[in-house]
Amino acid sequence: MPLRASTLRRVKLAVAHLFLAGFLVLTLTPFLMIIAISFRKGDLALGALIPAGENFSLEHWKYVLGIPYEVVDASGQPRVIQAGTPVLLWFWNSLKVAVSASALIILLSGTAAYAFARMRFALRGVLLKSLLVLQVFPMVLALVALYALLQLIGEFLPWFGLNTHPGLVLTYLGGIAVYIWMIKGYFDTIPVSIEESAKIDGATHFQAFVRILLPMSAPIFAVVFILSFISHISEYPVASVVLQTERKWTLAVGAQSFLYEQNYLWGKFAATAVLSGLPITLLFLACQRYLVSGLTSGGVKE
Amino acid sequence: MSPAVVRVFYHTVVAGLIAAALLLSARLYLGGETLVGAGVLLVTALAAVTYLWARAYTWRYLFPGLLGFAIFVLFPLGYTVYVSFTNYSSAHLLRLPQVVKYFQDETYLASDAKYPFALHRVGGEPATYVLVLSTPGDEGARYATRPFGLEPAPAAPVPATAENTAPDSPALPLRDVIALRAKLQPVSVVLPDKTVLTNTGLREFGPRLPLWKHNPEDDSFTHVQNNSRITPDAGLGRFVLAADSVMGKAGEPVGPGFRARVGLANYTKVLTDKGIQGPFIRIFFWTVVFAFGSVALSLAVGMTLAVLLEWKELQGRKIYRTLLVLPYAVPAFISILIFKGLFNQNFGEINQILDALFGAKPEWFADPLLAKVMILIVNTWLGFPYMMIVCTGILQSVPDTIYEASAIDGSNAFHDFFKLTLPLIWKPLFPLLVASFAFNFNNFLLIYLLTGGGPDMVGAATVAGQTDILVSYTFRIAFRDTAQNFGYASAIATVIFLIVASLAWWNLKHQKN
Numbered sequence: 001m002p003l004r005a006s007t008l009r010r011v012k013l014a015v016a017h018l019f020l021a022g023f024l025v026l027t028l029t030p031f032l033m034i035i036a037i038s039f040r041k042g043d044l045a046l047g048a049l050i051p052a053g054e055n056f057s058l059e060h061w062k063y064v065l066g067i068p069y070e071v072v073d074a075s076g077q078p079r080v081i082q083a084g085t086p087v088l089l090w091f092w093n094s095l096k097v098a099v100s101a102s103a104l105i106i107l108l109s110g111t112a113a114y115a116f117a118r119m120r121f122a123l124r125g126v127l128l129k130s131l132l133v134l135q136v137f138p139m140v141l142a143l144v145a146l147y148a149l150l151q152l153i154g155e156f157l158p159w160f161g162l163n164t165h166p167g168l169v170l171t172y173l174g175g176i177a178v179y180i181w182m183i184k185g186y187f188d189t190i191p192v193s194i195e196e197s198a199k200i201d202g203a204t205h206f207q208a209f210v211r212i213l214l215p216m217s218a219p220i221f222a223v224v225f226i227l228s229f230i231s232h233i234s235e236y237p238v239a240s241v242v243l244q245t246e247r248k249w250t251l252a253v254g255a256q257s258f259l260y261e262q263n264y265l266w267g268k269f270a271a272t273a274v275l276s277g278l279p280i281t282l283l284f285l286a287c288q289r290y291l292v293s294g295l296t297s298g299g300v301k302e
Numbered sequence: 303m304s305p306a307v308v309r310v311f312y313h314t315v316v317a318g319l320i321a322a323a324l325l326l327s328a329r330l331y332l333g334g335e336t337l338v339g340a341g342v343l344l345v346t347a348l349a350a351v352t353y354l355w356a357r358a359y360t361w362r363y364l365f366p367g368l369l370g371f372a373i374f375v376l377f378p379l380g381y382t383v384y385v386s387f388t389n390y391s392s393a394h395l396l397r398l399p400q401v402v403k404y405f406q407d408e409t410y411l412a413s414d415a416k417y418p419f420a421l422h423r424v425g426g427e428p429a430t431y432v433l434v435l436s437t438p439g440d441e442g443a444r445y446a447t448r449p450f451g452l453e454p455a456p457a458a459p460v461p462a463t464a465e466n467t468a469p470d471s472p473a474l475p476l477r478d479v480i481a482l483r484a485k486l487q488p489v490s491v492v493l494p495d496k497t498v499l500t501n502t503g504l505r506e507f508g509p510r511l512p513l514w515k516h517n518p519e520d521d522s523f524t525h526v527q528n529n530s531r532i533t534p535d536a537g538l539g540r541f542v543l544a545a546d547s548v549m550g551k552a553g554e555p556v557g558p559g560f561r562a563r564v565g566l567a568n569y570t571k572v573l574t575d576k577g578i579q580g581p582f583i584r585i586f587f588w589t590v591v592f593a594f595g596s597v598a599l600s601l602a603v604g605m606t607l608a609v610l611l612e613w614k615e616l617q618g619r620k621i622y623r624t625l626l627v628l629p630y631a632v633p634a635f636i637s638i639l640i641f642k643g644l645f646n647q648n649f650g651e652i653n654q655i656l657d658a659l660f661g662a663k664p665e666w667f668a669d670p671l672l673a674k675v676m677i678l679i680v681n682t683w684l685g686f687p688y689m690m691i692v693c694t695g696i697l698q699s700v701p702d703t704i705y706e707a708s709a710i711d712g713s714n715a716f717h718d719f720f721k722l723t724l725p726l727i728w729k730p731l732f733p734l735l736v737a738s739f740a741f742n743f744n745n746f747l748l749i750y751l752l753t754g755g756g757p758d759m760v761g762a763a764t765v766a767g768q769t770d771i772l773v774s775y776t777f778r779i780a781f782r783d784t785a786q787n788f789g790y791a792s793a794i795a796t797v798i799f800l801i802v803a804s805l806a807w808w809n810l811k812h813q814k815n
Contacts, residue, residue, distance in 0.1 A: 020622050034640050112367035119360045136802045138744045140777050141795035142378030144788050156329055174374025234633040236747055252635045266643050277636040284631035
C-alpha cells in the first residue's frame with residue numbers, strides 16, 4: 001500500500017525535524033540569552049529576559065568599548081562612568097599572543113615535520129612517538145616548573161620573564177608535537193618525486209623545501225595556524241599564572257574577572273563574551289570545512 | 303643571490319646567534335646560576351655543531367622544535383617528577399644554604415648601651431645619607447660613615463670611622479627621621495672595634511651580635527645565649543634541637559623549613575594520611591566517572607544527531623549541521639563562563655525559568671550532586687558537536703550497500719545501526735574515544751571556571767572539592783591553597799601523567815595496527 005508508506009515517511013520526517021529543532025533550541029538558547037543580556041539594563045538579571053523598552057540599554061557595550069556613559073545612581077544623581085577595565089586591550093593582548101605563538105609554532109613544527117617526513121636518521125621513529133606520548137603532560141601540571149623557569153629567564157632577559165607576553169608565547173612553544181604529526185602526515189601525501197627532480201636540477205635540500213614543498217602544503221599550514229590560534233586564544237591556566245597585572249591579561253583571564261562572587265558584573269561579562277566570541281566563532285565557521293579533517297586526525301580540541 | 307653570498311650571510315647569522323648565546327651563558331654564570339649557565343653553554347655547543355657541521359644537516363630542521371619541546375615540555379616534566387620527591391611547599395620554600403644564612407643573620411641586642419645618632423642628607427638623586435654615631439657616655443667619640451643610599455639599603459654593614467667627617471648640612475629633624483625609620487631598619491653599621499650596631503630607637507643605635515654560632519663541620523648552630531644546639535634534619539627539612547633545652551624538647555623544629563628530599567613520602571601519604579586518603583580516592587573516582595560520563599553522553603548525543611543528519615531525505619541538513627556545531631566553535635572559556643552565569647543560584651536565568659515553571663530554585667553550586675549533574679550537562683553540551691563531526695566523518699565512509707541486504711529482509715533502523723553500522727565504525731571510532739577520555743580526564747578549564755572544584759569537602763587536610771578532578775585538585779594544592787604544597791601536587795601530577803601517557807601510548811600502538 002504505497003499511500004500508507006509515504007504517510008509514514010512524512011510522519012517520520014516531521015518527528016526528525018521536531019527532534020532536531022528541539023535540540024537546536026537547547027544548543028542556541030545560551031547564546032541568544034547572552035546576546036540579550038548584553039543589551040539589558042543592569043547587572044542583576046531580575047525581570048524580563050528580553051531587553052525591550054525600559055529594559056534596553058547599551059551601557060554594557062559602552063563600558064566594554066571604553067565609551068563614557070551616564071547612569072542615575074541610587075540617590076538620583078546622574079554619574080558618568082568610564083570603564084577602568086581595558087577589555088579592548090585584553091582583546092589586543094590575546095591577538096598578539098595567539099598570532100605570534102601560532103606563527104612560531106608553524107615555523108618550529110613545519111621544519112621538524114619536514115625532517116621527519118623526508119629524511120631518514122637514527123632515532124626517527126622513537127623521537128616521533130615519544131613526542132606524541134610526552135606531549136600529553138598537561139601544561140596545568142607543568143605550571144610550577146614553568147613559573148620557576150620564567151622567573152629565572154626574567155632575571156637575565158627581562159623581556160621574556162613573568163608577566164610578559166613574549167614569556168607566555170615561549171611557554172606555548174612546547175606544544176608542537178600534535179602539529180608536527182599533522183604537517184608530517186600532509187607532507188607524506190605529497191610525492192617526493194617533484195623535490196627529487198628539482199634536486200637533480202641543482203636545488204639544495206633547503207631550496208626544495210622552501211620553493212617546492214612549502215607552496216604545495218599551504219592548506220595544512222592554514223589549518224595548523226587556525227587550530228593553534230583558536231587553542232591559544234582560549235588558553236587559560238598558564239596565562240592566568242604568568243600574567244599578573246590587569247593590563248597584561250588576555251581575554252581568557254580577564255573575562256572571568258567579571259564573575260567574581262563579590263563583584264558580579266553579569267551584563268558586562270555578556271558584552272565581553274559576545275565581543276570576543278563572535279570573531280573567533282566566525283573564523284572557525286568560515287574555515288570549518290578545512291578544519292574538520294585536521295580535527296578528526298589530530299585528536300581533540302585543547 | 304649567488305651561493306657564496308648566501309653562505310656568508312648564513313655563517314654571519316649563525317655566528318651572531320652563537321655569540322649572543324655565549325654572552326647569555328656568561329651572564330648566567332656570573333649571576334650565580336652555574337648549572338643553568340652550563341646548560342646554555344651545552345645547548346650552544348650543540349647548536350654550533352648542528353648548524354656548522356655538514357653531516358648534522360638533518361638536525362638543522364629538528365633543532366629549534368626539539369629545543370622548544372625540551373625546554374617547555376621535557377624540563378617541566380622532569381622538574382615535576384623531581385619535586386614530587388621533595389617537601390617543597392610554602393613551609394619549605396628556601397634551600398638549605400638560605401636557611402643557614404637566615405640563622406647566621408639572626409642577631410640579638412648585646413647590651414643596653416645606647417649610641418645616639420644623627421642622620422644627614424648629603425643630596426644626590428636618589429638621596430644619599432651620612433650617619434654620625436656617638437659612643438655612650440659623656441666623653442663619647444664620634445664616628446661617621448661615608449654617604450650611602452637607603453634605596454636599597456646597603457646589604458653589608460656600613461663602616462663608620464673617626465676619620466670620616468660629618469657633613470656641613472644640619473642633621474635631619476626627628477620628623478624626617480621618623481619618615482625614614484622603616485628604610486633605616488635594615489641598615490647596620492660596623493665600628494672600628496668590630497661592634498655591629500643597628501637602629502634600636504628613634505634617637506639611638508644599639509650593639510648587636512650574632513645569635514647563633516655556626517659549626518661548619520655539621521652545619522649545626524649553637525645558641526649564644528642559652529647554648530641550645532640545633533642541627534639540620536634532612537628528612538624533616540627543618541633545623542631541630544639536638545637535646546632538651548630551655549627552647550624545647552629534643553627534636554623540636556626551630557626556624558624556617560628548607561627543601562629536602564623526602565623519598566616516596568608524597569606518594570605514600572595517600573595511603574597513610576586519612577585526611578588525604580579519603581578526599582583523594584573520592585576525587586579519583588569522580589575524575590573517572592566524569593571523564594567516562596562525558597565521553598558516553600556526548601557520544602550518545604553526537605552519534606544520534608550524526609545518524610539522523612545522514613538521512614538523505616531530510617531537508618536543511620546543512621543548516622542543522624552548521625548551527626549544531628556552534629558550541630564547538632565558540633571558545634570554551636566563554637561558553638563555560640556563560641553557563642556559570644546562567645546556572646547562578648539567585649541571578650541565573652535557568653533558575654528564574656525553573657522558578658517560574660515549577661517554583662524550584664535548585665542550588666547548582668552548593669549541592670554536591672547537583673553540581674556534578676550540572677558539570678555533566680555543560681560538558682555534554684560542549685562535547686557533542688565534536689562527536690557529531692567525528693561520527694559523520696566515519697559514517698560517510700561506510701558503504702551504502704551493506705544496508706541493502708537488510709532492507710530486503712525488512713529490518714528497522716535501530717536494528718541496522720546496532721547490528722550493522724556500529725560494529726563497522728567501532729574500530730576507527732575507539733581510539734578517538736580514548737583520546738577524548740584522556741582529554742576529559744584532564745579537563746581543567748571546565749571544572750576550574752565552572753565550579754572551581756566546589757563545594758568544598760568537609761574534613762579534608764588540603765583544599766579538596768566535591769567536583770574537583772585530579773588536575774584541578776593539583777592546581778589548587780599548588781597555587782590556590784595557603785600551604786602551597788608543591789611536593790604533593792607534583793606527586794599527583796606524576797601519577798596523572800603516567801595514566802594519560804599510557805593511554806596515549808596504547809592508542810598509538812592501536813592506531814598503527
